[in-house]
Amino acid sequence: MDHLWSPWRYQYVSGGDQGSDDCIFCDHANSPEDERHYILHRGRLCYALLNLYPYTTGHLMIAPYAHVADLSSAPPGALEEMMGLAQAAERALRAEYRPEGFNAGFNIGKCAGAGVAGPARQQV
Numbered sequence: 394m395d396h397l398w399s400p401w402r403y404q405y406v407s408g409g410d411q412g413s414d415d416c417i418f419c420d421h422a423n424s425p426e427d428e429r430h431y432i433l434h435r436g437r438l439c440y441a442l443l444n445l446y447p448y449t450t451g452h453l454m455i456a457p458y459a460h461v462a463d464l465s466s467a468p469p470g471a472l473e474e475m476m477g478l479a480q481a482a483e484r485a486l487r488a489e490y491r492p493e494g495f496n497a498g499f500n501i502g503k504c505a506g507a508g509v510a511g512p513a514r515q516q517v
């Protein structure tokens with residue numbers, strides 16, 4: 394494959410659908426409307442949700458409830474729970490879709506295509 398092309402992501406990556414300055418991860422975490430926000434699972438320190446602009450089938454994210462901009466600022470327990478949720482997601486996706494492989498990564502900072510900016514906030 395030479396290029397990964399997901400035309401439904403164009404509006405987001407071109408800057409046309411950036412929404413407000415509010416943190417979508419904080420907003421989703423604090424909302425009781427899990428189905429509306431595509432939240433699949435809520436853990437003690439993190440939650441898993443489907444990506445609104447997926448690259449491919451099964452594209453999901455695991456986000457900490459803590460409003461942090463990078464891994465070095467995340468609480469150790471949240472990091473541990475993130476990896477446990479990633480393992481559970483891998484098992485579920487493998488059972489459902491039987492993919493040949495997985496791509497897992499971190500989008501840290503706006504230029505990486507996502508990210509959390511601003512000061513820490515109170516979480517659920």
